[in-house]
Amino acid sequence: MRGRPATYDNDAVVLKAQEIFWEKGYSATSLQDLQNATQMGSGSLYNTFRGGKKELFSKALQQRREAFQAFKKELKQSASPMDLIRDFFRSVAMADEHTHLKGCIVANTVTALAFIDNDLETEAVGILKDVEKMFTDTIREAQRTGTVSNPADAAVLGRYLMTCWNGLNVTRRMHPHKEKLKELIEMQLGILR
Amino acid sequence: MRGRPATYDNDAVVLKAQEIFWEKGYSATSLQDLQNATQMGSGSLYNTFRGGKKELFSKALQQRREAFQAFKKELKQSASPMDLIRDFFRSVAMADEHTHLKGCIVANTVTALAFIDNDLETEAVGILKDVEKMFTDTIREAQRTGTVSNPADAAVLGRYLMTCWNGLNVTRRMHPHKEKLKELIEMQLGILR
DNA sequence: ATATTTTTGTAATGATCGTTACATAATTAA
DNA sequence: TTAATTATGTAACGATCATTACAAAAATAT
Numbered sequence: 001m002r003g004r005p006a007t008y009d010n011d012a013v014v015l016k017a018q019e020i021f022w023e024k025g026y027s028a029t030s031l032q033d034l035q036n037a038t039q040m041g042s043g044s045l046y047n048t049f050r051g052g053k054k055e056l057f058s059k060a061l062q063q064r065r066e067a068f069q070a071f072k073k074e075l076k077q078s079a080s081p082m083d084l085i086r087d088f089f090r091s092v093a094m095a096d097e098h099t100h101l102k103g104c105i106v107a108n109t110v111t112a113l114a115f116i117d118n119d120l121e122t123e124a125v126g127i128l129k130d131v132e133k134m135f136t137d138t139i140r141e142a143q144r145t146g147t148v149s150n151p152a153d154a155a156v157l158g159r160y161l162m163t164c165w166n167g168l169n170v171t172r173r174m175h176p177h178k179e180k181l182k183e184l185i186e187m188q189l190g191i192l193r
Numbered sequence: 194m195r196g197r198p199a200t201y202d203n204d205a206v207v208l209k210a211q212e213i214f215w216e217k218g219y220s221a222t223s224l225q226d227l228q229n230a231t232q233m234g235s236g237s238l239y240n241t242f243r244g245g246k247k248e249l250f251s252k253a254l255q256q257r258r259e260a261f262q263a264f265k266k267e268l269k270q271s272a273s274p275m276d277l278i279r280d281f282f283r284s285v286a287m288a289d290e291h292t293h294l295k296g297c298i299v300a301n302t303v304t305a306l307a308f309i310d311n312d313l314e315t316e317a318v319g320i321l322k323d324v325e326k327m328f329t330d331t332i333r334e335a336q337r338t339g340t341v342s343n344p345a346d347a348a349v350l351g352r353y354l355m356t357c358w359n360g361l362n363v364t365r366r367m368h369p370h371k372e373k374l375k376e377l378i379e380m381q382l383g384i385l386r
Numbered sequence: 387a388t389a390t391t392t393t394t395g396t397a398a399t400g401a402t403c404g405t406t407a408c409a410t411a412a413t414t415a416a
Numbered sequence: 417t418t419a420a421t422t423a424t425g426t427a428a429c430g431a432t433c434a435t436t437a438c439a440a441a442a443a444t445a446t
Binding site for chain 1: 220295300301303304340349355356357358359362368373376377380
């Protein structure tokens with residue numbers, strides 16, 4: 001028995017909510033904000049996401065995890081995975097100002113929720129750790145093939161790349177400036193060879 | 194005419210407020226939180242800090258700026274300023290878990306307030322830019338004396354160090370682990386020579 | 387003493403918070 | 417056609433939000 005058909009596309013709703021969360025963060029985003037962005041009333045919203053604001057935020061984080069997994073799949077199919085990662089970093093410099101100011105929603109969450117919501121913070125840390133593992137695995141293989149000539153422990157280099165990303169997340173807000181970021185990223189990547 | 198003498202030490206109150214803001218951030222900190230931490234009633238609080246929550250947060254940020262200026266003064270008097278900066282980074286690894294989870298209140302503010310409060314975000318960016326300038330100036334001089342042998346533009350190296358700090362601010366929460374952070378920081382600093 | 391000034395504690399303000407209740411709408415199953 | 421089920425929109429809930437009002441307290445100045 002199916003009941004009244006849903007008006008809203010849940011994935012689209014999560015993406016709209018994600019947009020608001022990304023800019024304002026978990027604490028500063030109100031349910032009114034979310035209703036305005038999604039055009040959903042509180043009735044539908046709570047009927048669909050019974051965990052309320054927290055579930056919606058969790059779903060938004062999960063969407064980022066899936067986006068990351070798509071990238072990882074691309075990486076697996078790539079002929080030169082290490083170059084794909086380098087290009088990923090280089091592309092940061094090309095973003096527009098608004099994108100710079102938003103930063104990374106996952107890193108933002110780790111920064112903001114440590115003493116606010118342990119579940120959500122742990123979810124975010126888990127995603128970043130997966131990204132770090134991807135860096136590490138790719139670097140280890142690239143060391144084998146010679147694409148990375150730095151002989152340091154791949155785990156440390158992976159953690160280093162993760163930290164480059166985390167650092168860019170703040171520095172790009174200080175300097176939303178293509179050339180400055182480009183120079184910076186080239187210097188960060190220089191360590192690999 | 195002096196009126197009733199103040200019970201509370203304003204600097205101590207700002208430090209107490211800073212503690213709460215540092216952990217919970219601007220948005221998630223309530224005035225009740227601040228009253229509990231400072232033991233001040235709302236009467237005294239608003240009489241002393243007429244700008245309310247925002248002024249109190251601003252004062253907390255200013256306190257960090259002053260702490261930074263004290264470090265900069267130390268640097269000026271140091272025989273090997275570059276080594277002082279290296280030690281500063283190395284000391285991050287030695288912090289306890291709670292300190293790791295708190296991160297840097299200034300970087301936290303840049304991350305959280307871009308779309309919430311432009312004034313406070315701009316204040317925080319200003320502090321980080323001053324820190325970056327200190328890095329740059331110190332590196333430029335260290336290149337002259339040979340303490341830093343990397344010949345790259347000091348401004349780029351300074352921005353790189355700033356980004357290392359910003360990155361550690363997140364990575365130390367992912368891995369509040371002395372050895373991991375130590376290896377990471379040595380790798381970050383390795384670029385200077 | 388009395389007037390003046392500042393600080394303090396308490397109580398109240400209106401607004402907004404996240405969430406729930408509930409009647410109605412829109413569908414399928416019987 | 418009727419019962420069952422799900423989704424929607426609206427109104428309301430109590431709690432908490434940041435801030436203000438105000439009278440009492442504690443000092444100085446006249």
